[in-house]
Amino acid sequence: MCLAIPGKIIAITEQLDETFRKGKVSFGGILKEVSLYMVPEAKVGDYVLVHVGVAINIVDEEEAKLTFSYLKSMGEVEELDTPDSIKNNS
Amino acid sequence: MKFLSEYRDPELVKEYIQELHRITTKNWTLMEICGGQTHSLVKNGILDMLPEKITMVHGPGCPVCVTSVSVIDEAVWLAEQPNHILCSFGDMLRVPGSNKSLLEAKAAGADVRILYSPLEAVELAKQNPTKEVIFFAVGFETTAPANALSVVHAAQQSILNYSILASHVLVPPAMEAILSDEANVIDAFLAAGHVCTIMGLEEYYPVAAKYKIPIVVTGFEPVDLLQGILMAVNQLEKEEYKVENQYSRAVLREGNKMAKDTIQKVFSISDRVWRGIGSIPQSGFEVNERYKLYNARLKFHIDIPFAEENKECISGDIMKGLKKPKQCPNFGSKCKPEHPLGAPMVSSEGACAAYYHYSSDTIAQQ
Numbered sequence: 374m375c376l377a378i379p380g381k382i383i384a385i386t387e388q389l390d391e392t393f394r395k396g397k398v399s400f401g402g403i404l405k406e407v408s409l410y411m412v413p414e415a416k417v418g419d420y421v422l423v424h425v426g427v428a429i430n431i432v433d434e435e436e437a438k439l440t441f442s443y444l445k446s447m448g449e450v451e452e453l454d455t456p457d458s459i460k461n462n463s
Numbered sequence: 464m465k466f467l468s469e470y471r472d473p474e475l476v477k478e479y480i481q482e483l484h485r486i487t488t489k490n491w492t493l494m495e496i497c498g499g500q501t502h503s504l505v506k507n508g509i510l511d512m513l514p515e516k517i518t519m520v521h522g523p524g525c526p527v528c529v530t531s532v533s534v535i536d537e538a539v540w541l542a543e544q545p546n547h548i549l550c551s552f553g554d555m556l557r558v559p560g561s562n563k564s565l566l567e568a569k570a571a572g573a574d575v576r577i578l579y580s581p582l583e584a585v586e587l588a589k590q591n592p593t594k595e596v597i598f599f600a601v602g603f604e605t606t607a608p609a610n611a612l613s614v615v616h617a618a619q620q621s622i623l624n625y626s627i628l629a630s631h632v633l634v635p636p637a638m639e640a641i642l643s644d645e646a647n648v649i650d651a652f653l654a655a656g657h658v659c660t661i662m663g664l665e666e667y668y669p670v671a672a673k674y675k676i677p678i679v680v681t682g683f684e685p686v687d688l689l690q691g692i693l694m695a696v697n698q699l700e701k702e703e704y705k706v707e708n709q710y711s712r713a714v715l716r717e718g719n720k721m722a723k724d725t726i727q728k729v730f731s732i733s734d735r736v737w738r739g740i741g742s743i744p745q746s747g748f749e750v751n752e753r754y755k756l757y758n759a760r761l762k763f764h765i766d767i768p769f770a771e772e773n774k775e776c777i778s779g780d781i782m783k784g785l786k787k788p789k790q791c792p793n794f795g796s797k798c799k800p801e802h803p804l805g806a807p808m809v810s811s812e813g814a815c816a817a818y819y820h821y822s823s824d825t826i827a828q829q
């Protein structure tokens with residue numbers, strides 16, 4: 374649970390004010406709603422490192438893809454499929 | 464062991480290993496802090512490739528492993544109160560408390576939910592206005608911004624049936640506790656990459672200077688780990704003790720300012736009991752005065768007696784680098800992932816579970 378997993382921002386889903394932003398992030402096809410609060414400069418198409426639902430850093434695309442495939446091979450992306458996670462319909 | 468060709472950059476792996484063999488002249492003990500790094504070192508067979516003179520010991524960087532028995536008891540108590548929903552990261556459910564784990568509480572009817580993110584818990588509170596939703600907020604500095612943000616979100620939306628049970632732990636005070644132990648054996652640290660993505664490097668300079676110890680901020684992939692080990696051994700052989708950043712692709716010297724601000728907004732620094740190690744002063748985060756309505760400990764007047772740890776588990780010695788998992792008499796016999804005696808056998812990032820699952824002689828035994 375301690376690692377951050379890279380994913381691609383595919384849409385901004387909610388913007389309450391300048392800082393309160395949420396986006397839809399794709400982790401190799403698994404979609405999650407992610408807070409973009411900590412990365413105010415991130416935009417659609419950017420790759421971000423995400424830890425427990427919060428993006429903490431913008432990363433390079435190539436790097437993001439390699440890291441993601443490594444984490445997948447290590448079984449570290451399973452946490453994205455958490456059984457009880459409440460479904461988000463936004 | 465894995466074939467060299469399976470690595471992301473086999474040539475680089477080979478080069479680093481050759482270079483390590485070339486420069487190592489003395490015996491060195493290095494500790495990696497982060498459980499993700501432990502998992503990667505063991506699973507990728509890196510420990511078997513290192514020169515014999517280099518010993519890796521596995522630090523306390525797994526929140527599942529260091530959350531104290533008393534805090535598990537608090538979480539179980541909160542879960543068992545009527546009308547409560549206790550939410551947690553999945554890894555925490557099987558950690559034994561003094562009577563039971565959260566999983567056992569759930570089996571007995573408590574409403575315990577596994578969530579991916581604390582922000583989902585805020586949503587859950589919104590959807591269940593007649594229930595109290597509590598998030599079990601464990602983790603290192605990496606997880607603190609998300610947990611803090613959940614409180615900020617709840618406050619902004621005036622959601623009053625949400626609170627967190629904070630059991631946050633901090634890396635630099637734990638390093639200092641390990642280094643000031645008279646039995647200390649550590650010559651250099653690999654600091655945890657993602658912790659530093661948030662916090663940056665600043666707080667490590669005084670530790671490196673005070674204890675004259677190299678600290679290399681390191682990622683978690685095989686090439687990262689080997690490069691981090693090489694950088695640390697290089698310093699040791701030259702009698703240097705600097706803070707270096709191997710993981711510059713994800714770590715800036717100043718860290719993430721927004722994340723640090725959010726932590727500061729919601730948390731204050733407090734003493735914290737670490738499972739296996741004991742109390743370390745100023746080594747954790749607790750919800751501050753300003754957000755006290757969101758502190759589950761105060762909100763529900765939790766009053767749980769302090770619980771002793773299971774004396775059969777030597778996890779403290781393991782996390783201080785004094786012993787290896789296989790030196791525990793219970794390893795693989797009384798203590799297995801299916802029925803863990805101690806927390807490091809629960810999470811795959813715990814040293815005992817990593818050795819149990821991946822180490823070659825355990826596999827041979829099975």
Ligand code: SF4
Nearest residue numbers: 776777791798805815
């Ligand atoms: S093997 Fe089990 S009892 Fe021994 S140190 Fe590890 S977790 Fe504790």
